Amino acid sequence: MTCIEFQDILPDVLEGEADAAHAAHLMSCPSCSELVSDLRAIASGAKLLCGDDEPSPRVWANIQRTLEAEGIIRPATQPGAMLFPQQRKWFSPAWLTAAAAIALIAVGAFFYSNRGPTSIHPQLSNNTQAAPLSPGATDDDDLALLGQMSPAERAFYADDLQTVNNFIRDAETTVAQNPEDDDARHFLMDAYQQRAMVYSLAMDRSVQ
């Protein structure tokens, strides 16, 4: 076997697929032997390059900011209920109880918000063009977001929030009924992401 022939099958040799002819060549050829030794040293040395490097603090700061902006976690300065109280273990009875409680509160808030001019948010109630919020869009964060907007914008975004909140509600119901249904959980995740998108676009408008 020549060096050229040996080095043509060198990748296989390094993977442990050497036969007698390869071994014999290695024994007799110092050059190829050193080459194999070097390549094995490189492969071994690579394994020791463990993760010692550390990213700067700005990476976590950016992640935290994005998590808050997307509503995945609550802001650090704002105690209280999580933005997504619906994220519970799918099969937990406690979650089902909480879901029922949220549904009751939502129904109550629907009737409360439609009772007349004296609602919680005078800004909304004073404007006859404001779209009434549906049972699915009575989250305090939705109200706070919409409260910052002009009447025309409010109607526009309230409709979109109602759409995504309906989506979330339907997906939650399906997950509750079928906890092991992957599709139902994916629907719920998609619905949350859509809600995050509505918030992101609405907040861009409201800071202008």
Place this chain on the structure above:
Amino acid sequence: MTGAKKKQGDKLSEADAIERAKLGDPEAFEILYHLHKRRVYSLCLRMTANAAEAEDLTQEAFMQLFRKVASFRGESAFSTWLHRMAVNVVLMQLRKKGLQVVPLDENAETDEDTPKKDFGTQDIVLEGSIDRLRLQTAIGKLPPGYRTIFVLHDVEGYEHNEIAEMVGCSIGNSKSQLHKARMKLRELLRTSRAEKAIKP
């Protein structure tokens, strides 16, 4: 606390953090981040050889993970899941930059960086010991395609069939690129050793 119990304690705290993260607990996300940041960042740094870019990709990998944490079902280790996500994020970035992650044809001679075959004319060998810092520097000088396969296989421990699936090449291509990467590293390390020997 014995080593085994401590390890079990650590494992429990990650599992707890995952469950709490599914509920939106901010502290849980921070715990998960600090547990895995070094490994993810090191991977990104080795594959891109650029610290700023590695930080951006680390951020993106964790954000993708955190957005999907609710759907983690524990079929594989959390770290494995995160690691695969980080690899995909980096590969996507390399593709976006128009860099060919791995040449489609394993026999294609890509450029002048193709390592030369060795026929016994070398003057300086590595002598079996490789300085970690020099190896890291040499990896940074590899062409992106070689660097990707080398980091995934030799540093991160992925098998060729896994690499082939991730980067979209054949197993044969993955093996060929790995070999070329190692040969190129040998050249780079020998060059740097020779330069070091010459300097006063």
Place this chain on the structure above:
Amino acid sequence: MAARHRVGHIAVVIAVCAVAFAADQVKKEFKFTVGQHASVSIINEYGPVTVKPSSNNQVVVVAISHSDKVQVDNSQNGDRIVLKSRLLPGATPANARVDYEVQVPADSSVTLHSVDGPLRAEELSGDVTMEGDSAIMDVRDIAGAHVHVNTLNGSVTLTNISNGHIEITSIGGNVVMNDVTGPFVEVTSAKGKINYTGDFGYAGNYKLTSHTGDIEATVPADASFDVNARSVRGDVENDFPLNARKQIASLPQRGRSFVGTAGRAASSVILRTFSGKIRLKAR
């Protein structure tokens, strides 16, 4: 006679307004020299943005603002260009409109934002990101790039996008895809319809999901894909000759789901709606 005078008077008023409107328009042109893979962002509030490829390494932006209630700010940091419409006191959606015509080197990444648009990008090989509220969005003739679109209610049309990584999120805007292929195509809609005409090619992963919007896919008879379609409450209809899959995770529910393969099953296609209809047709 009085009516004729009235009409004449109105015509004069309209003419005066038109001149006054035209007089308030301000046209600005910006030119930037960039290297490879430049990044260009146009953050508009109201008004259209159109992006086409340039023939050299310059980014050329023509911005026409329709009043003095909006200003166009611009900045360049290396190969990163940002133009932003800044609203001034007294701005309204009507008078704050800015029309952008942009030319960029084809390998540039572009990010476009406008509340009401429309937004258009064509013949590029860099990434395209679009975001809008009611803006109509049109992306065409893009190869080997990422396309990300976020819209609330604007319609989205993608045409001739090859080898792409596509992610579209829409609340109420309809999404229409003609000849869109890629390793990755994911469309999520709440109530907007999703319409796909193409071959699900490139051995890619395609996932079309909606809450109440209908999903319709029309593919040629020689397409190669593995499809899994399901609607939680809506109807599904399959007019495409599928082969039974060898292994399935669970039995499809009659009338609500179907699974199967076509050709060599090269691509993976997932169609999901909550209560919308799903229809797969052969062309």
